[in-house]
Amino acid sequence: MSLLKKNQSTSGFTLIEILVVLIIIAIITAVAVMAFGHMGRARRERIVAEQLMRAITIGEQQAILTPSILGLGFDPSGYQFFQYEITLNSHAGVWKPLNNSLSNPTAFKNLFIARLTFVSGYSAEIKIHASHPIIIFSPGGKVTPFILNLQGENHIYIITVHNNATSTLLEKKMNHGEK
Numbered sequence: 001m002s003l004l005k006k007n008q009s010t011s012g013f014t015l016i017e018i019l020v021v022l023i024i025i026a027i028i029t030a031v032a033v034m035a036f037g038h039m040g041r042a043r044r045e046r047i048v049a050e051q052l053m054r055a056i057t058i059g060e061q062q063a064i065l066t067p068s069i070l071g072l073g074f075d076p077s078g079y080q081f082f083q084y085e086i087t088l089n090s091h092a093g094v095w096k097p098l099n100n101s102l103s104n105p106t107a108f109k110n111l112f113i114a115r116l117t118f119v120s121g122y123s124a125e126i127k128i129h130a131s132h133p134i135i136i137f138s139p140g141g142k143v144t145p146f147i148l149n150l151q152g153e154n155h156i157y158i159i160t161v162h163n164n165a166t167s168t169l170l171e172k173k174m175n176h177g178e179k
Contacts, residue, residue: 041111041153046171048107049150049157052079053169055102056143060165062102063137071095071133074114074148078107082133095132111152118147141165 056072059081063070069084081102082095097103108114116128119135128134135144143165150157151174158170 042155045111045150045152045155045157048111049159049169049171051104052107052148052150053159053167055079055081055104056159056161056167059102059137060141060143063139064141067139069139070098070137072135072137073131073133074116074128075105075131076114076128077109078105079103080105080133108150112150112157115149115151116146117149118145120144120146135161 059070059072062068071082071084073080073082081098081100083098084093085096086093114128115125116134117123117125135146137143142163143161145163146161148159150159154174156172156174158172159167160170161167
């Protein structure tokens with residue numbers, strides 16, 4: 001009988017070995033999720049900044065092609081496009097919000113701190129309200145020059161638009177002291 005017991009080998013892992021492997025997998029997964037969480041936010045910030053740049057370009061083109069006067073307003077949560085309309089009864093015009101895919105009133109919410117630092121010669125920080133436009137797109141292709149800073153978690157995106165409708169997007173990585 002002792003020969004039978006010696007020839008039998010036990011196969012498999014002990015409970016402790018399985019638990020150790022599961023703990024190691026859990027730690028690696030937690031580190032990976034935390035690392036990719038920041039990558040996801042940075043990517044989302046960049047996408048929103050690029051979408052705003054495209055919306056500005058399309059707004060410039062729409063003002064020329066329709067031909068109408070368009071405006072762009074910012075607020076802490078996002079941006080809204082407007083169209084200037086003159087009513088038949090009066091000579092005064094009103095800004096009507098455009099309800100199209102150009103506007104994104106919640107683009108910056110929980111993502112950016114938006115600061116309009118330069119508008120048409122004024123270089124102080126300007127209060128932003130989306131209820132009326134600050135930036136004007138004329139049918140002749142001129143645009144109110146402006147600089148908009150979008151401060152994210154680790155990056156600042158600086159959108160600069162010149163009078164001749166050329167625009168640039170600059171991305172700066174922030175030092176931890178800049179926040």
